[in-house]
Amino acid sequence: MNAIAGQKPSLIWALRISVIVLVGLWLFPTLGLLVSSFRTGDQIATSGWWKALFPTEQNLTLRTAEPDAQVQEGDLWVIEGNLFEEGSKAKISAWGTNAREIDANGPGDTAELRDGSVLTVEEDGAYRLQSAEEMSGRRGPRVFATAVVPPEFTVENYETILISGGSTDNLARAFFNTLTVTIPATIIPILIAAFAAYALAWMEFPGRALLIATIVGLLVVPLQLALIPLLKFHNEIGIGKGYLGVWMAHTGFGLPLAIYLLRNYMIGIPRDIIENARVDGATDFQIFVRIILPLSFPALASFAIFQFLWTWNDLLVAMVFLIDATGETTVMTKQIVELLGTRGGNWEILATSAFVSIAVPLGVFFAMQKYLVRGLLAGSVK
Template sequence: MDNIAGRKPALTWVVHLSVVVLVALWLLPTLGLLVSSFRTADQISNSGWWSAFSAQERQAPAIRLEGEEQQQGATYVIEGTLFPATDTTLTAWGTSSRAPQAYEPGQSVDLDDGWQLVVDDRGLFRLSAPQSFEGERLPRVFTTATTPPEFTLQNYGNVLSGSTSGAGVGQAFLNTLTVSIPATVIPILVAAFAAYALAWMEFPGRALLVAAVVGLLVVPLQLALIPLLQLHNDIGIGKGYLGVWLAHTGFGLPLAIYLLRNYMVGLPKDIIENARVDGATDFQVFVKIVLPLSFPALASFAIFQFLWTWNDLLVALVFLGTDDDRLVLTARLVNLMGSRGGQWEILATSAFVSIAVPLMVFFAMQKYLVRGLLAGSVK
């Protein structure tokens, strides 16, 4: 009875639950990063992103009273406001750090020398005394206030324009595009020709070349960084975009050739043989038949290569250096964390800007990713 048609095995529900958990583990941090990128620095430092849509109660640093005194009869008065924002609601206040919530809004408090202080729920204060305040040090006030949710686009303006003392990632964003797009297109072009040759052309040593490509998949790229950089310096290209394009091409070719060759081998043999009987050359067969039919595999590798080059830090630092005019996004984020680790709003916005393009590329081409990876698995 366990194998009755139409009944799902119990393991299916375990798989579904595991997928839901994995999606939640990936989605929740991304959602938190997105929400934090629109929040102000004060709200990020005082509450989590999950409470961004509700009013926040926080204790502000001590505020020293200040203002112009006015004489009202025999009494000297200083009036003003503690909060620049009118939508902030005071819930408690105090004049000592040991009791920052000692008084309620509107409560009048007697201080030393006959001074009286009252603070209402809007943060308006009135300090009065029988003598002038000139030369006197005015008291500090500790406040606990409720502020409404606040969102701003200023974080993105600061990040993209670089108005926060050079913290902008606008130039780094363009630099990353300059690296990623050619470093994705060049390996695909080279690998497509090589994959066709290994799949459909007969020549001596083809099996050894396929074995060499598979062997190169397990070689760590870190082993080749320094020798490759020395080679670039010897031939005169040094550190620059050409060097990083060639480096990414070399490191990405083994996987590209392996994926595309396995896909092309699974294409219908009759179509290619009929084209050759009709007089088509290998180049015509490749351009007019194999290449259009291999689009899912090409798109699959394009996703892998683009995500790798976009998120790369090591290769970019080795072959581009640390100059600001050629710094990529990942290196810019490292600098932000190293020098301005307290500016969480800048870090959250920069991080979300850096993942926005890979997310769009992945969701736009994910159907080709699945088709390309599963090609040839079922005959």
């Protein structure tokens, strides 16, 4: 019966498998980023996020207590303690005092250091360092250990970037700066494009077809082509180094798609509704506000999703139009780039910063995704 209706089981299964694959390709990296944001730097460096729930073997660089902690026992000077933090359940399988021979000794073995002192390390990290002469120096000797570390999750990464971080690490201000840029840059083009789309769809005036063709042509104009001329123009009128300039830039770059998308949707609204409203004495503004806008909500929401995502994830426009040496208007994308450049291998900070950055766009997308397909398909069929 399915075959009679034109539905081929093989095509249906191919479609389902394709959807599952696409969802997996999108979901797994996001899940990995979330898991990594709660892991320590050592765990990220030594194992994948999919092993986060299992113990992992790590090569650790540890250090004994400083010489100030030594006590005299008869003719010996002794330092005792534990290489791990209190409460750690890590187990040492091999250790050494040289980075090239990290597996030279096993748990419970004793090794002689260059200064003549003797070091003993147990499986749980407990150590005893003793010397016939009083030990000196600012720091204790390093211990290179291979240890099996149980899974560990922490919120310190989020505390670092949102609460306790300094000017380099703190994303809280950048988060609100990004909201300050994104919300107006999403609302303004929607308002302008809605009026323009209604005029192009339902109002007759000379040059309408040429204007529509111009808007379609603007869809293929590269963003980079207009940055420098637009920045010069903004500087001449005094809005080139602040939020107003970046709002206008995002509005200008987003209007062609917004007008094109909304016009295609509005022109698909039954003409009888518009004509009946005009017969009842409604003006174009009343028709637009009371009829067109409520019926066009799916198209408005779909463009709002795209514009919000583009603006939130934007780096180029923000770096060009938000020129601020003090960092007061730094957005999240730029802040993450600075983290990558200054912190180098602190991947736990970068993973946390990236997930904080995508959390808001994900929330917006899931809240409005049911309107996305309806808005994108607007005008494609009659």
